[in-house]
Amino acid sequence: MLRYLIEKEFKQIKRDFILPKLILLFPFIALILLPYAANFEFKDIRVVVVDNDKSSYSNQVLNKLRANTSININYIEDSYTKAMELIQEDRADMIINIPSGFEKDYIVNKKSNILIAVNTVNGMKGSISAMYAQNIISDFSLEKNSSIQVLNSPKMEIQPLYSFNKTLNYKFFMVPALMVMILTLICGFLPAFNIVGEKEKGNMEQINVSPITKPVFILSKLIPYWIIGAIVISIGFLVAWLFYGITPQGSIFTVYIFSFIFTLAISGLGLVLSNYAQTYQQAVFMMFFFIMILILMSGLYTPFTSMPPWAQTIGSFSPLKYFIDVMRCVYLKGSNIVELLPQLYALLGFVVVVNTWAILSYRKKN
C-alpha cells in the first residue's frame, strides 16, 4: 500500500511546475548568496572626518584611518554641522572630529581629545565602528609613545588562539548552519503544503474514505521528503566544498546520519501543522510562525548562549538548535558521533514526539 502512495508522491512532485526546480536550484542559489548577506561583519564603514587642526598629526591620524580596510573616509568636512547632515541623510555612519590644537595639545600637554560620533540606530554596527576608530587612534598614540621608554613594570603575555577557524572566516561559521535552514525551509514547508493542497483539491476526501491507516498515510508523506532532504543536503555539501572549499573536519557519515534524523523531525512538524490547517493561507502562516521562532532561537545568527535564560529554554525545544550545533561541530571541529550523543538523543526524541503527534492529529473523520 505504502509503495503505491510513495510512487504517487514522486510522480506528482516530478510533474509539478515549480517543485523540481525549487528542490534542485534553491539550495544551490541560497547557499551561494546567503552567506554573503547573512553576515554580521561590518565592512566599508562610511566615515566623515572633520579636521579642524589640519596639522601633521591630524594628517597622520587620517592616513591611519585610510589604511584600515573596514573604514572608508567618504567625506572630509569643515564643520561638525555639515557632517551631521551627512549622518541624517544616511550617507555616513560615523563622524571623527579632530579639534583645532590637537597636535599642540598632544605634544605640550600630553593629552588631547578626539570626538567620535557614531550613528547607533544599529547598535551592533555603531559599537563596532566606534571600536575600530578607537583602536586606530590608540594605535596612533602608542606609536607616538614608542619613542618614550616604557617603564619596566610587571607584565604578562596574553596569547589569543583562535582554534577551529584560524582565519576567522565568517562563512565557515554560516555555511554549515545555512544548510540546516535550507533543509528546514524545503522539508518543513513542502510536506505541509502538500497536504493542504490535497485538502483544497478534494483528494484528501478520497483518501480518508479508503482503508489507509494513519501511520501509513503519514509515512507516505514523510518518506518522499526524507529522500528530498537527502538530495538537498547533498547539494549543500557539494556547494560548500566547490564554492567555499569547506569540507567537514569530521566524518561525512555523521553529518548524513544527523541530517536524516533531522529531516524526519522537521517534516513531521510540517505534517502536524498541516493536520490543523485547511487552506494554504493557514498553513503558510502557521509554518512561518513556528519556523521563524525556531530559526531565530536556534543560534543560527546570534550565539545561543547570548539569549536570556527563558529564551534558551524555549530554544532548547528547537530541533534546529541541535542540528546546527552538530553541523558546526562536525564541519569545524571534527566532532564524532559519540561526542554528539546529547544532540542525537534530542533529535531522536523530536522525531518520535512530532511524528506520533502527526499520526494522532491526522483525522480521517471530522
Next chain:
Amino acid sequence: MKQFLSFAKKEFLHIFRDTWTMMIILVLPVIMMLLFGYAVTTEIRDTNIGILDNSRDEISNRLIDKLDESEYFSVLKVFKSNSEIDKAFRRNEIYMAIVIENDFSKKLITGQNPKIQIIADASDPNHAKTLVNYASGVIAQSLMQETKANSPLSQINTEIKLLYNPLMKSSYNFVPGVMGFIIIIVCAMMTSISIVRERERGSMELLLASPVKPITIILSKVTPYFFLSIINILTIFLVSYFVMGVPIKGSLFWIFLLCIVYILVSLSLGILVSTIAKTQLVALIISAIILLMPSMLLSGMMFDISSMPLILQAIAQIMPAKWFISAIRKLMIMGVDVRFVLNEFLVLFSMGVFLILISLKKYKNRLE
C-alpha cells in the same frame, strides 16, 4: 461602489472567520518584536569556559575567581590536560579555555612575562573575538590589581558620542525592520495567495462573468489586507513605544504617510505575483523567495547592506522594504526632517506607480 462594498464585506468575513489566520496575523508582529528584542542578541553572558591551570598558585587562583565572578563568564570545568580541552570544545561544552603557564606567580614577580593562553572556539568568529576581548580585559584588570601598575604616557582621549541610541537598544534597529517585513507578508504574500486561490477554485471565472469590473474584484480582495496591515503597524508602534521604550521622534503625519505608501506598494506587489502565478503553491514560493527572504536578508533589517558584495547591494536597491526601513528609521528613530527622506519617498512612490501599471496591464492580458 455598492458592489465594491459588498464584495469587500465578503472578503472581510472570510478572513475574520478564519480564526487561526487572524490570530497569527495579529500576534505575529508582537512575537517578532519580542524575538528580535530579546532573543536575537550578541550580548555575552555567563558563557561557559574551561581552565587549565598549570601553576595552581595564589595569583592564578585569584585570576580564575575573577573570571568566574565576571558577568561574562562562568567556569564550567577545570581541566587537567590539553586533550581534555579539545574534547570539551568538540562536545560544544565550552566556548573558551584559559591556559595558565606553570610557575605563573614566580615568573610574574621576577619579570619573566608569564604566558596566558586564551583559546577561543572561533567557529563563530565574532563571538570568539568578543570573548577574547572581554577575557583579556578581565585578565588585564586583575593583573593591574595584582601589580598596582600605572603608566604615565601621553594620551588621546577618545570621547564617543552615541547618536540617536545612547542606550544601544537593539530595538531601535529592528522595529522599523519588523514593520517592513510584516507588511510584505500580510500585503504581498497573503494577498497573492488569496487572489490565486479564488482563481484556482474557479470562483474567479464566476465573478468575472458577472457585470462587476475586474478592478472592483481585485480592490475588494485587497482591502481587508490593507486594514489588517494598518492594525499591524499600530500594534508595532504601541508595543515598541510602551513596552520596548522606542521613541517616536519624527512627525507622525509623515510616518503614517510613509507606511501607507509602502502598504500600497506591497499590495501591488501581491497583485502582480497573483497575475504571474497559476497555483497557490507557485504564488507562495514566488513571494517567499523573491519577496520574503530578500526583505529579511537584504533590507538592512538584520544585516548591514553596505557590508555586502556589490551584487547583493544592487539587489537590495530594488527591494521596497529597504527603502521603507531606511526612511522609517530616519523619521521615527533619528527624528530627522522630512526633506532627508525625500529620496526614499520618491523611490517608493515610483515603485508603486510602476507596479500598479504593470499589474493592470498583465491583468488585462490575462483576461483577453
Next chain:
Amino acid sequence: MDDVIVVRDLTKRFGHFVAVDNISFNVKKGEIFGFLGANGAGKTTAMRILCGLSRPTSGEASVGGFDIRHESEKIKKNIGYMSQKFSLYQDLKVWENIKLFAGIYGMKRNEIASKTDILLKELGFEKEKNTLVKDLPLGWKQKLAFSVAIFHNPKIVFLDEPTGGVDPITRRQFWEMIYDASQKGITVFVTTHYMDEAEYCDRVSIMVDGRIEAMNSPKELKREFNAENIDEVFRLLAKKSTRKEI
C-alpha cells in the same frame, strides 16, 4: 442479513443547525438506492457519516454489517466512494490513478494490471491510458471516478451527485455503468437532485430540511402522491421546506 445499510435515528448538528434530523432507513443488498433532496437538504452530510468521513451527533447506523461509530475503518475496506467534487489526482495519468487506488485497497500488482486493461477497454479509454486526468473532459472524468470507486469490488458504492454538470448523453451512459455495477451485486447508494434519475432507482428516499419525507419505489411513490413523475412528488414535498438554498 439482507440489509447492507441500517440507519436508526441518525442526527447531525452543526452548532444550532440540524443538517440531518433523526433519519432512519434500510438499504437492501444489491439495490440501487436513490437519496434525493434539494441542495442543502442534508444528503451529502448523511452520506459522509455513512462513509466514515463525519461523526454523527446521535443515532446508530451500520454499513456492511459494521458499526459506523466504532468500525469505520472496517467499513472503508468494503465501500467505494465518489464525491461531489472530483477527487482523483488531476496530475496523475489515468492508469496511475487506477493503480494508486487499487493499491490502496490492497489489490495485487498483476491483478491491477490485467483489470486495468479490461476496464480501459470497457470504457473506450485505451488511448487515454497515458493522459493526465486534468486533460480529460468532465464527463470522462466522472466515468473514470466511478470506475475507480468500484475497481476493488466493494460491497457498497456511495455516489454523491455523480452526474452534476454532465451532458444528458454521458448521464445516460453513466447510469448504464451503475446498472452494470448493480448487476455484479454491488449495492449502489446515490444522491442526486436530478429527479428524472430517480426513476432509474429501485427505491428512493426524499429528504427535505434534514428529514426523510418519503421513501418507496418510484412506482409506489408516484401512486402514493398521485403524481405523473418523481419530480412532481418532489415538488409537492419541497413546499414544506423552510430552509433557504445554500
